[in-house]
Amino acid sequence: MEQNVLTDTNLVGYGEKYVGKVRDVYRQPERLILITTDRHSSFDRIIAHIPWKGQVLNQLSVWWFDQTKDIVPNHVIAIPDPNVTIARVCTPLPIEAVVRGYITGVTDTSLWTHYAKGKRDFGNFTLPDGLQKNQKLERSVFTPSTKSDTHDQTLSPDEMVASNIISRGLIDTIEAVATALYERGAAVAAERGLILVDTKYEFGIDAGGELMLIDELHTPDSSRFWEASSYEERFAQGMEPEYFDKEFLRLWFKEHSDPYRDETLPQAPADMVEELSRRYLSIAERITGEPFEPGATPILKRIADNISSYAVH
Numbered sequence: 163m164e165q166n167v168l169t170d171t172n173l174v175g176y177g178e179k180y181v182g183k184v185r186d187v188y189r190q191p192e193r194l195i196l197i198t199t200d201r202h203s204s205f206d207r208i209i210a211h212i213p214w215k216g217q218v219l220n221q222l223s224v225w226w227f228d229q230t231k232d233i234v235p236n237h238v239i240a241i242p243d244p245n246v247t248i249a250r251v252c253t254p255l256p257i258e259a260v261v262r263g264y265i266t267g268v269t270d271t272s273l274w275t276h277y278a279k280g281k282r283d284f285g286n287f288t289l290p291d292g293l294q295k296n297q298k299l300e301r302s303v304f305t306p307s308t309k310s311d312t313h314d315q316t317l318s319p320d321e322m323v324a325s326n327i328i329s330r331g332l333i334d335t336i337e338a339v340a341t342a343l344y345e346r347g348a349a350v351a352a353e354r355g356l357i358l359v360d361t362k363y364e365f366g367i368d369a370g371g372e373l374m375l376i377d378e379l380h381t382p383d384s385s386r387f388w389e390a391s392s393y394e395e396r397f398a399q400g401m402e403p404e405y406f407d408k409e410f411l412r413l414w415f416k417e418h419s420d421p422y423r424d425e426t427l428p429q430a431p432a433d434m435v436e437e438l439s440r441r442y443l444s445i446a447e448r449i450t451g452e453p454f455e456p457g458a459t460p461i462l463k464r465i466a467d468n469i470s471s472y473a474v475h
């Protein structure tokens with residue numbers, strides 16, 4: 163059978179390889195070869211490979227980078243292949259720039275969790291009493307967190323400056339840029355009948371000292387999307403919004419394994435993997451308004467051909 167899933171890469175002559183959860187990154191002095199694979203992570207490990215997910219994430223990010231380049235420069239140099247971005251090497255800033263337009267979430271770090279426990283003063287903003295879960299905020303809020311291997315910590319900009327994580331000038335700039343990016347993203351999503359609920363940006367500093375948007379942008383892995391058409395009615399009835407859902411796959415693993423402990427995991431059911439693939443494709447098609455065109459297979463061979471001019475020697 164044709165290989166139609168990109169699990170990992172092992173390219174020689176393209177620089178030092180760094181393996182992220184989703185991306186394989188080949189580092190050269192001035193540029194990175196960022197290959198977005200089909201790996202799907204959860205519980206801090208790879209739980210499945212989702213056909214076309216890497217292509218979807220790469221192309222959707224590229225699309226958004228183009229839509230927002232008037233707000234802030236980004237790391238994109240070239241896209242030689244559907245799964246590959248040639249990017250400017252930057253020094254990543256040690257924060258995740260999170261912007262939220264709605265109060266939601268169930269995890270420890272989510273805004274709704276803090277609010278439900280009574281928190282109103284978040285340092286750089288306060289929230290009024292009486293908000294309901296999933297309610298739209300009067301204006302978006304900036305809730306940056308530290309980047310850490312163990313667990314990300316939400317800190318206010320003042321706390322970040324006080325802890326010497328980032329300078330005052332830089333965090334203020336990032337807040338302004340991230341807010342503008344969120345507003346642009348939300349406006350574009352709204353034209354497509356989608357709500358951009360919240361999102362996470364990564365920034366870096368390039369060799370010339372300039373602030374750059376890096377990594378990925380407004381993808382279902384970095385952002386939450388809800389269906390706009392049913393939001394109001396469902397919110398009024400106390401129902402959860404219709405959302406882009408990959409939770410079903412997480413739940414399956416929770417039911418069929420101990421994903422934080424088991425050395426090897428069972429294989430996800432093929433129909434669930436296909437369903438998730440369809441969801442990634444369809445949300446990307448909705449956002450961009452362009453039909454998804456699968457790249458040629460085998461993917462790895464195609465990538466090797468397409469990036470050959472970026473070899474280091």
Ligand SMILES: Nc1ncnc2c1ncn2[C@@H]1O[C@H](COP(=O)(O)OP(=O)(O)OP(=O)(O)O)[C@@H](O)[C@H]1O
Binds near residue numbers: 184378
């Ligand atoms: N232009 C850039 N310059 C430097 N680093 C970048 C750039 N763009 C992305 N990165 C980094 O490359 C990596 C992309 O890999 P991936 O998205 O798989 O990582 P991750 O799983 O999110 O994070 P981790 O690094 O913890 O594995 C991230 O560490 C990201 O910060």
Ligand SMILES: [Mg+2]
Binds near residue numbers: 182
């Ligand atoms: Mg990442």
